[in-house]
Amino acid sequence: MTKFLVSRRTLLGATAALLASTALPRAAFAQDAVKGGRLIVAADSEPRNLNPAIVASNGVFFIASKVIEPLAEASFDGENGLAPRLATAWTGSEDGLSATFTLREGVTWHDGKPFTSEDVAFSALNVWKPLQNLGRLVFANLEAVDTPDPLTAIFRFSKPTPFQLIRNALPATTSVLPKHLYEGTDIPENPANAQLVGTGPFKFTEYKPGEYYLLSRNETYWGESEPNLDEILYRVLPDRAAAAGALEAEEIHLAAFSAVPLADLARIGEVEGIEVISKGYEGLTYQLVVEINHRTEQLANLKVRQAIAHAIDKQFVVDTIFLGYATAATGIVPQNAPEFYNPETPQYAFDVDKANALLDEAGYPRAADGNRFTLRLLPAPYFNETRQFGDYLRQALAEIGIDAQIANNDSAAHQQAVYTDHAFDLAIAPPVFRGDPAISTTILLRTATAEGVPFSNQGGYSNTALDTLIDDALIAVDEEERTALYNEVQVVAAEDLPLINVAEWGFITVARTSVHNVSNNPRWAVSNWSDTWIDG
Amino acid sequence: MHRAGKLVLRRLVGSIPVLLIVLVGTFFLLELASGDAVDAYLVSTGGGDAALVETLRANWGLDQSPITRLGLYLWNVLHLDFGYSVLLNRPILTVVLERLPNTLLLMGSAVALSFGIGSLLGIAAGSRPGSARDRLLSIGSLALYAVPSFWLGLVLVVVFSVQLRWLPLSGIETLASGKAGLDRALDIIRHLVLPVGALALIYLALYLRLMRAGMVEVWRQDFVLAARAKGLSRRRIVWRHVARNALLPLVTMLGLQSATMLGGSVVIESVFSIPGLGRLAQEAVSGRDTPLLMGIIVISAVLVILTNLIVDVVYAFLDPRVGASEASA
Numbered sequence: 001m002t003k004f005l006v007s008r009r010t011l012l013g014a015t016a017a018l019l020a021s022t023a024l025p026r027a028a029f030a031q032d033a034v035k036g037g038r039l040i041v042a043a044d045s046e047p048r049n050l051n052p053a054i055v056a057s058n059g060v061f062f063i064a065s066k067v068i069e070p071l072a073e074a075s076f077d078g079e080n081g082l083a084p085r086l087a088t089a090w091t092g093s094e095d096g097l098s099a100t101f102t103l104r105e106g107v108t109w110h111d112g113k114p115f116t117s118e119d120v121a122f123s124a125l126n127v128w129k130p131l132q133n134l135g136r137l138v139f140a141n142l143e144a145v146d147t148p149d150p151l152t153a154i155f156r157f158s159k160p161t162p163f164q165l166i167r168n169a170l171p172a173t174t175s176v177l178p179k180h181l182y183e184g185t186d187i188p189e190n191p192a193n194a195q196l197v198g199t200g201p202f203k204f205t206e207y208k209p210g211e212y213y214l215l216s217r218n219e220t221y222w223g224e225s226e227p228n229l230d231e232i233l234y235r236v237l238p239d240r241a242a243a244a245g246a247l248e249a250e251e252i253h254l255a256a257f258s259a260v261p262l263a264d265l266a267r268i269g270e271v272e273g274i275e276v277i278s279k280g281y282e283g284l285t286y287q288l289v290v291e292i293n294h295r296t297e298q299l300a301n302l303k304v305r306q307a308i309a310h311a312i313d314k315q316f317v318v319d320t321i322f323l324g325y326a327t328a329a330t331g332i333v334p335q336n337a338p339e340f341y342n343p344e345t346p347q348y349a350f351d352v353d354k355a356n357a358l359l360d361e362a363g364y365p366r367a368a369d370g371n372r373f374t375l376r377l378l379p380a381p382y383f384n385e386t387r388q389f390g391d392y393l394r395q396a397l398a399e400i401g402i403d404a405q406i407a408n409n410d411s412a413a414h415q416q417a418v419y420t421d422h423a424f425d426l427a428i429a430p431p432v433f434r435g436d437p438a439i440s441t442t443i444l445l446r447t448a449t450a451e452g453v454p455f456s457n458q459g460g461y462s463n464t465a466l467d468t469l470i471d472d473a474l475i476a477v478d479e480e481e482r483t484a485l486y487n488e489v490q491v492v493a494a495e496d497l498p499l500i501n502v503a504e505w506g507f508i509t510v511a512r513t514s515v516h517n518v519s520n521n522p523r524w525a526v527s528n529w530s531d532t533w534i535d536g
Numbered sequence: 537m538h539r540a541g542k543l544v545l546r547r548l549v550g551s552i553p554v555l556l557i558v559l560v561g562t563f564f565l566l567e568l569a570s571g572d573a574v575d576a577y578l579v580s581t582g583g584g585d586a587a588l589v590e591t592l593r594a595n596w597g598l599d600q601s602p603i604t605r606l607g608l609y610l611w612n613v614l615h616l617d618f619g620y621s622v623l624l625n626r627p628i629l630t631v632v633l634e635r636l637p638n639t640l641l642l643m644g645s646a647v648a649l650s651f652g653i654g655s656l657l658g659i660a661a662g663s664r665p666g667s668a669r670d671r672l673l674s675i676g677s678l679a680l681y682a683v684p685s686f687w688l689g690l691v692l693v694v695v696f697s698v699q700l701r702w703l704p705l706s707g708i709e710t711l712a713s714g715k716a717g718l719d720r721a722l723d724i725i726r727h728l729v730l731p732v733g734a735l736a737l738i739y740l741a742l743y744l745r746l747m748r749a750g751m752v753e754v755w756r757q758d759f760v761l762a763a764r765a766k767g768l769s770r771r772r773i774v775w776r777h778v779a780r781n782a783l784l785p786l787v788t789m790l791g792l793q794s795a796t797m798l799g800g801s802v803v804i805e806s807v808f809s810i811p812g813l814g815r816l817a818q819e820a821v822s823g824r825d826t827p828l829l830m831g832i833i834v835i836s837a838v839l840v841i842l843t844n845l846i847v848d849v850v851y852a853f854l855d856p857r858v859g860a861s862e863a864s865a
Contacts, residue, residue: 040711047580048625059580133588194625209624210635210811212711233711238815239806241690242706248698249705382579411579412571412824420575 033228033533039515042243042255043234046209051193052175053127056134058257058284058432061172061526063234066215067110068177068198071101071120072170074283074435074522080167081283081339081435081522086115086176086199092163096477099155099166107222109178110203117153121145122179124155127187134439138169160475162482168339168436171283171523201227201530211236221530228533244268247510253534254511254518256525261384262323265508273513278325280519281506284432284526285334288317288326288389289444290500291418291427294461298373299425303362305497308426309348310355311396318503321388326505331490332441334433334504342487346494355400364401372401375425378418381411386428389502393428418458431455433504437486442470445489445498461498543852544845551841558837559610559830566826567602573622573824574598580823596622609830618831623823628831632813636835638708639801639812641724646732647793650739655786657740658747662782663774665752673744681741689734689807696730703729706809731808735801739793743786750782784855791847794840 045059052064072090075083089102107115128135129142141161146154155166176199181192196204201223202215213234217227235252237243243259246252248271260268269276290308298304314328327335331345364372375397379390387408394404404426409417417423434440440455447462469489476482493499509525511518514535521527574592593599597608612619618628661673697705704710709724754760755778763773801814813832820829 045580046624048577048623057580206712208711208811209626209631210815211707214712231712235707235711235809236811237706237809238819239809242807242809245693245698245705249701251697251705409570410822412573412576412822413569414571415575415579416571 033516033531034536035228035533036230037534037536038231038233039229039254039529039532039534040233040235040252042237042246042252042259043213044236044238044240044243044257044259046236049188049193050196051177053123053135053177054131054188054193056132056172056175058526061523062256063213063215064175064196064198065200065526066202066232066528067196067200067204068175069200069528070171071174071176072167073527074171076282076521082167082170083521085528086120087170090167090170092166092477094477096160096162096475097157099157099161099163101153101155103151103153104222105151107199108220109180109199110197110218111178111181113178113180114150115176115178115199116150117145117147118150119176119179120153121147122183123175123177124153126182127177128173131187132173134169134434135173137443138165138173138439160477162438162473162475162477162479164479164482165436165438165474169434169439171527172434172439200528202229202232202528205231223530226530227528228531229529232529244510247274247512250512253515254509256507256509258507260508260510262325262508265323265325265510268510275511275513277509277511277519278506280509280521280524282336283435283522285336285504285506286430286432287329287332287334287501288385288503288505289429289431290393290502291424291429291444291458292461292497292499293422293425293427293459294498295422295459296375296425298362298364298375299459301362302496303358304364305500306348307355307358307362307400308397308402309497309500310351310358311400312348312393312500312502313350313396314502315350317389317392321385321392322503322505325508326503329501329504332445332493332499332501333437333486333490336504336506337433337435340437340483340486340490342490344487345490352399359400359402366401370401371403374403374405376423377404377406377426377428378414378424379406379408379428380414380418380430381409383430385505386430390428393426419455422458422460427458429455437489438474442473442489445493446470457498459498463492463496463498466492466496466498543848547841547845547848554841555834555837556610558833559613560606562830562833563606563609563826564602566824566829569824571824572598573826576822576824577622609827613830613834618834619827621820621825621828621831623819623825623828628828631816631828632831632835635811635813635816638810639805639814641708642728642731642804642810642812643735643801645728646735646739647790649732649736651743651786651790653736654740654743655747655783658744658782658786659751659774659779661744662748662751662755662778663770665748665755670748674748677741677744680737681745683738685734685738686803686807688737689731689804692730692734693807703727705730706807708810731804731810734807735804742789746786746789747779747782750785751778754778754781780854784851787847787851787854791844794843794847 043062047055047060049055050060050064052060052068069085071085071087072082073085074081086104086107087101088104090099092099101120103117103120109115124139124142124145129139141157141159142155143158144156146156178197181197182190194207201218201221203218205216206214215232217230221227237246240259240261243255244264247255247260247268265276268274292299292305294300318324318326318328330347331342333340333342335341359372366372377390377394380386390406394406397404418427431444432440443456445461445466446457447467448457448460466489469485469492473482473485473489476485509519516533517531518524573596574589577592597605620626621628621631624631657673661670664670693705696703704727708727709720713723715723760773760777763777801812802818805812805815813836817829817832820832
């Protein structure tokens, strides 16, 4: 296996450029930041629980990341792709049994209390490990956190835990909560989950349900002379067309997470004073995936899965459904994750004849009506693109004699049909790659340990060889060895097709040109925006 | 007013079974939809493991049988306790009462405006049936009636907010503006112009056509002929004899419309991002938030019953024959 030699930064740049081919380049010269002003942003949902330490999801981060900070944030040019936040340094032990964090000095909570290693220890043991959806996995073997002094936290693991994983998980899973507000309370029901108290550049000021969230400047923020903005106002705009109109009418400054539909981007990009930016989502790449129910007799046959893979024209999907704002996928790890990406993963070229031949070989000849068999196809309703791809896949499968019956459900019904009842043959899902295959990717392939766990292996797929690789990687302390294992996982997954990766995409930000320092890190929309400023 | 009092009392008592049927019906319709609040919650948060799912189901009372939950719910409603919203994690009564004024303001002004202008235009059209004025108004109203409200809303937004920038594009007031008193009232009025306009223009057509049809009908009746034979002025005949009688179907319509207010407001509230009851109901459905949706439905049903009661009283006032038999029975 060849070692991947291109540096992370070069590749990030190259992929960003690829993704951004239709976007306007942002002026690179430095300008002096203007202080003050209210930034108005579109919010399309109102999370029930705003606490990122409990619910690590983009909808929560979007607002909470300005108030509650993680130990480190993703960065385009920092070492290992990280920039310090509440921690200034981190090292893992050789044996993978401990990790030491040096914390930032002079940080205070919004209520004035000092931030210490006690807060980190409390958050890790009482929140991230037992309560957080992503942290449960990353910190599964965390046993204790030593706090020899207020600025040092030493994580102790019961089994070797790769520091590479911990490091990659820092931005998404390590939001630190104030111990003095949570200790001894019912953490999931604590009022501070709605009225956030953090160390971040902005304080949580007001929430008016159905209307807005208002954050205001933290005067005692540790960042020198930051934040630049006085206020951030999240305006609840559930209607997508409303977001585009509000940008044009200058009622909002910015809409992130593709709040403006892709079809409107070309038009709105032409409007004076508005920019379409596809950078800033490299750390949260979404993947368009065909989930396969391996309990279905036909789909348990590798030849059938290969035939389906050959029947999908990925480039057509990218050009037509994503209007170019995506990249054709080559495997389970996106190109945006150069640390793990294996360019030698086997590929399935678009080839209808080959697909037909494979199905014939598999023993499913066409009947008189031209069909070989019928499958239930359930596109996830979360994005326009997942639904549109459902329509495309139906046509593509018809070409090779598979009759796909689409069932369009709303999200709760889809959730139940696919993840609880397994009442599907093919489903279309948009999982997120969060910097490390162990966080949310290999869970899609490993033999299911529990039924009904959302966003995990739904198809009943089981491959002992793959399981062994995944389990070995989970405890592989050596980075090179771990990376090699994941390279191998990608190859095995491509050969055996537990699921089919079709495309990978980042979201699009649409902003007024009066907003500066937009999209300057790989998780920009969910980072703290302390350096963002607007023209006075 | 003894007669009206009896009428009101009978209607109020009669509405209790109606409310019960609405409640039970809604509950079981929602039961039929696949997926529950926990499923919807997991989608919005990116998932969790089986233990979390179980804990949530238990905490939100979703592990009990539907009958138990319905019984418990009805018992609580009897004590005016509508429970907690699963989606918003706040008391339902608070949430609903918070949103209700926005919807009432929006729909109330739209209905009042369309009723007022629509009936006047209907009188204008129906006072000389077949005239050029009548035909112009009829065609215009048909065209308006054919337009979907969301489309009209979007067109108004593009023209008046995006292009001309005369009016705000969305919301019910300027957010976190610190305005109070008259300033705030004016601000709300400015925000209401477009959504109320979009709704009122469509209802207006409805009232115009109803009024015109009623006028044409009444013109042909004997008492109008008699009035004309007496040599009364045209103006007096139109206003005193024709219009008053033609108004009755409009009042009926007004009552019926109070029931569809919620449905109509879903679309307009979404397009204009107004935090009203319609949008809340839509969110409750997609979040499988049964208690919230039930709360909204119960409170809307009470509103509909009250509106219809008022309409009935007005009707009895306009036409003394109405309600007499019911009150004396």
